[in-house]
Amino acid sequence: MRLHALLALAFILLPLRAEAPGPAAGPVLIISEDGLGADQFRPDTMPNLWAMARQGRRAAVLPPFPATTFNGHVTLATGCWPEHHGVVANGYLRPEDKLRVPAANRVEDILREPLWVAATRSGVRTAVFHWVGASGPWEGVAPWRMQAFRPGIPDAEGLAFSERALAEGAQLVMAYLSGSDEEGHLKGPRSPETLAKLRTLDAELAPWLTRMQAAHPGLRIILTADHGMVPMKRRVHLPSVLDGIPVDLITHGGSAYVYLKQPGDRARVLARLHRAGLKAWAREQVPSRYHLGGSPRVGDVVVLAPLGTWLSQARSSREDESERHGRAGAHAYTPESAPMKSWLVVLGAGQGPLADVPAWDIAPTAAAWLGIRWAQAPDGKPVAALLPR
Secondary structure (H helix, E strand, O other): OHHHHHHHHHHHHHHHHHOOOOOOOOOEEEEEEOOOEHHHOOOOOOHHHHHHHOOOEEEEEEOOOOOOHHHHHHHHHHOOOHHHHOOOOOOEEOOOOOOEEOOOOOHHHOOOOOHHHHHHHOOOOEEEEOOOOOOOOEOOEOOOEEEOOOOOOOHHHHHHHHHHHHHOOOOEEEEEEOOOHHHHHHHOOOOHHHHHHHHHHHHHHHHHHHHHHHHOOOOEEEEEOOOOOEEOOEEEEHHHHOOOOOEEEEEOOOEEEEEEOOHHHHHHHHHHHHHOOOEEEEHHHOOHHHOOOOOOOOOOEEEEOOOOEEEEOOOOHHHHHHOOOOOOEEOOOOOOOHHHOEEEEEEOOOOEEOOOEEHHHHHHHHHHHHOOOOOOOOOOOOOHHHOOO
16 A cells, blocks of 8 residues: 555656756846847957857847837837837827927837836836836836936946846846947948947947856847948938928938828829839828838828938928938838848847847747736737747
8 A cells, every 4th residue: 555655656746857847047138239230240340249149049130111210119119010009200290289209219109018018017027228118107017127218328337237137136128229320320331430339339248248148047138129221322302302282291211201281282292202213102002011001190191212312301401400310321211121120139049040030029029938918919929939949
């Protein structure tokens, strides 16, 4: 009887032991380097990070259209398309009152749940540094630690913020860093100044990441960005193209929104834009693959320039001077344009190349790693190749 009992106990315990999990997966760190294109990430420009990437996964991220900073970062954070999360570009007109939102970087602009909110609601300790839209609570929920964007803050402060958060038990850390955006806009994405910034970033970030990996076994890291950039060769002045037609314009670089003051002018606007060598669609006719036309924040007409052409909305010398960001390098083209793709390195989730990843799949992947529950399912899906098997 005693032997029978021992055998029964062994039968019960054996599968439990066989199914015991290995070491628990560690925290998740997401870093965005603004404006860092997939074509800029090479062995000659960022040798230390390139060497690290060979031990992980490397790919390119497909940005939303238009490929801009604010809607790119909100797409990365919500896992949703711009027509759903509401940040349809760096700026837009509010449909309810036609007021201009020149910088859509506030939490109030976001219509769908950011990852840091879903994580907090799921009991995941979360820290966010300078991410677009992380300016306060969203629907009353704020992460454990958050530092809203302030200009002039060096990247070293963002790394220090992230290091403290990880040391104090954060399971998810999201940090926005300066990347190569400023240099790319002012001097061009292939300029000596941009190359110098890439090498500085590489020298600062690679050893820091190595320390974080040593300090936090099982740490999973996503390095990405909002968009790439292309050198400018030509300028098109939209107020001249549409002279005599009353409209509001919001340009983004290689694309623009036209808001009609008289709905009957749509056909005239489209005809003028087409004659100027530009693509243009009425909002409801924007190709469905861009996941844009369903938002009333988008212009009545959406304009797309050829790659390397910059769209200006300046109506005065002062406005012309304010557009200096974009004369040498610009973005806001479509995701299939190779220079718009941003870099992607994933460490701690396998090894080998990946196919291009839509920006809206990043947040769902991090959520799957951490068991985060969304209040409403996002548009994106976890990247299957990055999930445990």
